[in-house]
Amino acid sequence: MALGAGPLLAFSLLLLGTFPAPALGGANDAEDCCLSVTQRPIPGNIVKAFRYLLLKDGCRVPAVVFTTLRGYQICAAPDQPWVQRLIRRLKKPPAEASLTLLSPSSILQTPVQDSSP
Secondary structure, eight states: OOTTHHHHHHHHHHHHHHSEEEOOSTTOOOSEEESOOBOSOOOGGGEEEEEEEOGGGTOSSOEEEEEETTSOEEEEOTTSHHHHHHHHHHHSOOGGGGSOOOOHHHHHTSOOOOOOO
C-alpha cells in the first residue's frame, strides 16, 4: 500500500459514514436520513447550504446536513457549538446585499466636465 493511501482511505470512510442514506422500508417515511454524524468541525469556507433532518421528520439520528461547494453532503450533530456557529454564518445576508444602490437620478446629477477648447 502506498504511503499516502492510509490517510486517504480513512478520510473516505469518514465521509461515507456521514452522507445521508436513503431510508429503507419500515415505518420510516423519510426520503433520506443520516446514519451517523460527524463531531469534527467542517471548514466554513467549503459550505454553501444546510438543512435539518430531525426525529419528527422520521429520522432516527437528528442531524444538520451541510452541502459543500462541490455538492457533497455531510451530516453533523445539531447540538455541537461549531454547527450552530456555521448555521448562523450561513443565515447571515451577504455583504453585497447591504450596499446602497445608486438611483438613476443620482447618477445623472454627477457633474460632467467639458473637454472642448
